[in-house]
Amino acid sequence: MTDLDSLRKTLLDEIETAQNLDDLEQLRVAVLGKKGQITKRMKGLGALEPEARRNQGAALNTLKEEISRAITERGRVLGDSALNARLLQERFDMTLPPRPETEGRIHPISQTLGELLQIFGAMGFAVAEGPDVEDDFHNFAALNIPPEHPARQMHDTFYFPPDASGERRLLRTHTSPVQIRTMRAAKPPIRIVAPGRTYRRDSDITHTPMFHQIEGLLIDRGTHMGHLKGCLFDFCRAFFELDEVPLRFRPSFFPFTEPSAEVDIGCAREKDTIRVGAGADWLEILGCGMVHPKVLEHCGIDSSVYQGFAFGLGVERVAMLKYGIPDLRTFFEADLRWLRHYGFLPLDVPTLTGGLS
Numbered sequence: 001m002t003d004l005d006s007l008r009k010t011l012l013d014e015i016e017t018a019q020n021l022d023d024l025e026q027l028r029v030a031v032l033g034k035k036g037q038i039t040k041r042m043k044g045l046g047a048l049e050p051e052a053r054r055n056q057g058a059a060l061n062t063l064k065e066e067i068s069r070a071i072t073e074r075g076r077v078l079g080d081s082a083l084n085a086r087l088l089q090e091r092f093d094m095t096l097p098p099r100p101e102t103e104g105r106i107h108p109i110s111q112t113l114g115e116l117l118q119i120f121g122a123m124g125f126a127v128a129e130g131p132d133v134e135d136d137f138h139n140f141a142a143l144n145i146p147p148e149h150p151a152r153q154m155h156d157t158f159y160f161p162p163d164a165s166g167e168r169r170l171l172r173t174h175t176s177p178v179q180i181r182t183m184r185a186a187k188p189p190i191r192i193v194a195p196g197r198t199y200r201r202d203s204d205i206t207h208t209p210m211f212h213q214i215e216g217l218l219i220d221r222g223t224h225m226g227h228l229k230g231c232l233f234d235f236c237r238a239f240f241e242l243d244e245v246p247l248r249f250r251p252s253f254f255p256f257t258e259p260s261a262e263v264d265i266g267c268a269r270e271k272d273t274i275r276v277g278a279g280a281d282w283l284e285i286l287g288c289g290m291v292h293p294k295v296l297e298h299c300g301i302d303s304s305v306y307q308g309f310a311f312g313l314g315v316e317r318v319a320m321l322k323y324g325i326p327d328l329r330t331f332f333e334a335d336l337r338w339l340r341h342y343g344f345l346p347l348d349v350p351t352l353t354g355g356l357s
């Protein structure tokens with residue numbers, strides 16, 4: 001048996017008996033590494049006669065390939081068995097119920113948004129989104145609020161410094177600009193809700209500089225105020241989980257709707273709490289109306305063919321009413337005790353069939 005034959009036999013034996021990937025790696029370095037047994041022999045070829053060098057070189061190459069293959073193959077076997085051993089050890093029972101003692105809580109705003117999207121989703125509204133940083137056109141002008149219009153003052157807008165062209169971008173003051181973006185991008189019929197953050201320079205017991213709204217928009221032929229009323233009644237019944245909700249449509253003004261209305265919900269004020277659904281008091285929950293023909297025209301929609309309704313609802317406001325949360329500012333204080341009290345378990349996913357709250 002030549003020297004190489006016996007080396008081959010020893011190496012293959014060692015490879016076959018390597019018990020783990022670390023040992024195998026050490027072996028690989030000892031044989032094929034820079035100072036490895038085969039590498040060293042390769043380096044020694046230069047000292048041989050040409051004829052012997054050719055023969056010995058070819059034999060070494062064959063051996064090197066065979067050993068590399070054997071190492072790869074053994075590595076695969078060892079890797080598989082290591083994985084199998086781990087899988088056996090880490091076995092767990094997927095049929096066990098989830099652990100009920102989860103610490104985290106879902107914020108009431110997230111939960112309420114989930115409920116709103118469930119309800120409007122079931123009515124066939126798709127979800128649309130727009131940017132928090134808006135321009136004047138989408139937030140105001142296209143909504144029929146031209147410069148100097150008094151409605152602008154009511155919005156207490158956060159403006160950015162003017163850019164090179166002198167235009168001042170702003171933090172959207174309502175979700176209504178998503179109406180414009182949607183109508184300019186799609187052809188009627190349109191049926192969307194747009195949830196999101198809105199911003200106003202305002203901070204007191206009933207106002208925070210950032211709050212949430214959900215906008216609704218429906219555009220189709222023959223749409224009228226009756227459709228709007230039906231939609232909002234159905235929504236309120238589903239959201240407040242009441243068979244009958246007293247709603248009052250009060251004439252109002254918004255530049256982007258005509259006619260416009262504010263909707264109040266019947267409630268009873270008792271000391272620190274408000275109970276929805278009965279009683280002598282009314283509380284405003286949203287603004288709505290028929291989309292102004294000028295707004296449709298700004299978006300390239302023929303107002304002699306299409307009509308639409310829109311509404312905008314304050315998410316914090318309805319969450320406070322539904323869950324009896326007395327103070328708006330606590331929503332954004334990130335107080336864990338508050339969250340433990342008013343938050344929701346992660347598994348309480350709101351669904352129409354399983355229950356909304």
Ligand code: DAH
Nearest residue numbers: 174176287288289310311312
């Ligand atoms: N954008 C209004 C606001 O923030 C709310 C609103 C009123 C939205 C009437 C509408 C609407 O879509 O039709 O005060």
